[in-house]
């Protein structure tokens with residue numbers, strides 16, 4: 001009796017298992033289609049074959065290491081910047097591999113919300129703000145390495161490219177750390193410097209003044225051989 005039942009039980013359970021796996025696979029496909037990599041990670045991290053202990057990855061001939069900063073493309077934009085936190089190989093029941101990376105986002109100017117307009121004038125297109133936001137994303141999102149300098153380093157650059165940024169604050173839960181009021185200021189107006197605006201440098205104090213604040217046009221400023229700021233003239 002029990003002998004004749006056994007095959008029946010085992011056959012039933014294998015059909016269930018197969019159905020489970022079909023469901024599981026279609027769940028994975030749905031997550032991939034909707035680019036829901038955070039939930040894909042949650043789903044597959046339990047698999048014993050999934051690994052997160054890689055120190056570097058090679059993508060399109062370039063080696064990327066944990067802790068390096070990256071230019072990232074998403075939604076057809078290639079403007080995002082993030083730090084590489086983890087390299088992950090997710091594996092499903094059929095040993096299919098889904099590689100992902102975990103990144104910590106930096107915000108750029110266009111991602112900031114509810115910042116008063118005058119403050120936005122201090123912020124550069126080449127500026128980034130470290131956040132406490134993390135995501136799992138596809139390796140194919142990597143565009144290149146990014147370099148993130150201090151404002152002082154960035155200010156000294158003679159040439160730059162579109163993978164060079166600077167950072168003078170973090171942006172955590174909608175506020176700058178340190179707050180804008182504590183950022184180093186420049187010019188007679190005592191505002192934080194924005195490298196995107198036109199300035200003239202004082203030969204005496206090396207400080208920068210807005211051409212606007214001095215009521216100077218670009219053409220007039222070019223003709224000044226030795227600029228001494230109003231503060232140093234006193």
Ligand SMILES: [Zn+2]
Pocket residue numbers: 186187188189190191209210213
């Ligand atoms: Zn000014």
Ligand SMILES: [Zn+2]
Pocket residue numbers: 202203204205206207228229230231232
């Ligand atoms: Zn000066």
